[in-house]
Amino acid sequence: MDECSEARRWGDIVTPEYRDLYFGKSDSRNEANESQNDFVKSYVDLNGTSRSVVCGEKFLVLGPKGTGKSALAWYLKATEGADRHLALVRDASSLPLAEIPRIQTGQSAGPERTVVAWKFILLCNYLELLLRDQGCSLQNDSEVTRVSKLLRDYGFMGDAAGRALLKASSTTITIPIPKLGQIYRRESRTNLNLYNLIPYLESWVVDASSRTRHVLLLDGLDSIFLNDPSYDESLSALVQAAYGLNQRLQSRPSTGSIVLLLRNDIFSRMALSLPDSQKMRDDLSLDLDWRVLSGSAGVRAPLIQLVNAKAARASGIEYIEVLEYFPPNIELNARDPASRRMPRLQYLLNLTRHTPRDLLRLFEEIRNTEAMGIYSRSVGGSLSQEVIREGVLQYSTKYFVGAIRNEFAGFEGGPESAAAAITALQHIGKQRFDREEFCAALSEARTIDHDKAESPDRLLTLLFYAGAIGNYVSRRGETYMQFYHRRDDSEVYLRGQFVLHNALIHAWGLHRG
Known part of the structure; x- marks a missing residue:
């Protein structure tokens, strides 16, 4: 048996059998943890995305769920050091996202306070990243060291920041000022609230110098139910805070940037409340569009x-x-x-x-x-x-x-409504259906009180943006199927006909129309 007996030969190229190919894992973090070398070796960098992010050219990485935003983050983490950069990946799903607008910064409640709260969160994490770099100028600043220790003691720096932020949403937190250093000389008080501390944190990170680039990546936003308007204020403030900080970082010879990994449909929805949204998208964002x-x-x-x-x-x-x-x-x-x-x-x-x-x-x-x-x-x-x-x-x-099903994770309507929506699709039993048929199937599938149930229109909208269903369009004698994942400017039309995704037809053994 020759050496090519277990391989395919196309021209002069010998390739392995299909059964021996590698296509990775569903979760890029699991893939990187299992074998970092294999993960790095098989990673595909779309249009030089990693370089654009490391160099600070882009701070928004947009794309639907499953397009590789998390893979980019863990690739940058896996290649730090060798590529003269350091990366810190933070999971936003561990933060009390809906509580951020209530964090007591020392200001009156409102959109500005929410932006300040996010600035504080981002600055604490970015400062933590800088202090990992032994070659960073902040290593020699005793005042930075003392304040950083206080922030760690309060829980604002590190993986347990979620609990500290929850506490700050119910009471105003003040940071005692060490009786040495620039802050003590400038301030006439012994404690600072979060709002008064931010200018000092911002000045430290902007003026820091190092031969290494630093990238803070905020991931995990796909893991939260983001079609809920109650999150809009918090997410809009997050984008504004990151945009403002990155503008400061770009204006000085600083060493890095703050990167948000965000679904493009969510950014489009928030754009109405972001005065500079078009500038952000044109100049400082990239789309992972495959x-x-x-x-x-x-x-x-x-x-x-x-x-x-x-x-x-x-x-x-x-x-x-x-x-x-x-x-x-x-x-x-x-x-x-x-x-x-x-x-x-x-x-x-x-x-x-x-x-x-x-x-x-x-x-x-x-x-x-x-x-x-x-x-x-x-x-x-x-x-x-x-x-x-x-x-x-x-x-x-x-x-x-x-x-x-995972698209419903964190859905405030509860797992019962999510399960009922999926079951209703299955019980309809055919590829094409309309709103009335879905409502009838949903009524049969529900196991909770009707008064507490989510509206059929809201569930259909979520199913549309999850890619489970599309619109069946008939116009001027032409019929076609319109799915959100094929055109991200598509809008769900609730009064027409819907079409079930082919994978669900296979999964449930339904007849294809």
């Missing part, structure tokens, strides 16, 4: 390049075309030999929300099925139709349904 272009360009689009590059780098070879492992066309109905076939790229993409996470999980479940070895290979060495169908079913039931 979506496939229409027509033949799809096979060269960033999303497919990502899959190819990740598989190739993990295998230690220069190039792999993952789609070439698949037959050119996929059968849509195994029970009907005369059923139509669909081009492989279109078929696979229709099972996803056009995000890296979805597509990589789809390829991984097909890989797991192939690795079981219970299905025969088709003529020509391509994956068999049976392997593809079983992998698609595993992906749809084990991953996609759960991913839709």
Whole structure:
């Protein structure tokens, strides 16, 4: 048996069997923790995103859930030191987001106080990052050292900041001033509230010098139910605070920046209350947009390049075309030999929300099925139709349904309403439906008091933005399906017809219309 017997050969390139490819994990943090070297080696940097962030050119990284915002954060964390930067990743889901507007900074309640509260949170974390750098000028400042110790003692610096912020939302916190240093000489009091302390914190971080770049990344905003208007004031203030601090950092020879990883639909909604939102988006943001272009360009689009590059780098070879492992066309109905076939790229993409996470999980479940070895290979060495169908079913039931459920995480309507919404979709039992059919199915699925239940319109809206359903549009004799993940400027139309996502049709064994 020669050395190529367990590999495919395309021209002069020998590639591994599909069962031996690597497509990563659902959570980039888990992937980095399991093998940091493999994670770094297989990471795909879209359009030099990491450099733009490290250099301080961009402070907003926008994109739908599953587009790689967290992967970027953990890649920067995994490559610190070797790339002359330090990164600190903070998880916003551990913060009492709705309580931030109530933090007692020493000011009157209102939007300005919320911005100040977020400034304080960001400055404490950024200061912590600077103090990790032994080459930073702040290491020699005794006043910074003393105040930092006080902030740690109060819990504002470190992983337990959430509890300290909750306390600050019910009582005004004051920081005792050491009887030495610049603050003591300038202030006529022995204690400072948070509002009066911020100018000193800001001055320290802006004037700090080092040969190392520093990047504070705020992640985890995808883990919170952000379609709730009660979060809007807090999130808008967060963006304003980060924008203002980054402008200060850019105006001086400072050493880093503060980066927010945020869903683009949330930023678009907040833009109405942000006076500089268009400037932020034009000058200081980047979109992690992997979506496939229409027509033949799809096979060269960033999303497919990502899959190819990740598989190739993990295998230690220069190039792999993952789609070439698949037959050119996929059968849509195994029970009907005369059923139509669909081009492989279109078929696979229709099972996803056009995000890296979805597509990589789809390829991984097909890989797991192939690795079981219970299905025969088709003529020509391509994956068999049976392997593809079983992998698609595993992906749809084990991953996609759960991913839709996760979109309800933190939903103030409670897990009962979220479960009822998913169950209602399943009980409708067909691909196309309207609002009335959903309402009827929802009434049957609910197990809570009707007076406490969320409105059907709100649940349909959330399902639309989660990618579970799309609008079925009929206009001027033309019909088409409009999903949010294909066009992020799409708006849900509640009075028309809806169409269920293909992965849910597979998961629930429904008839495709």
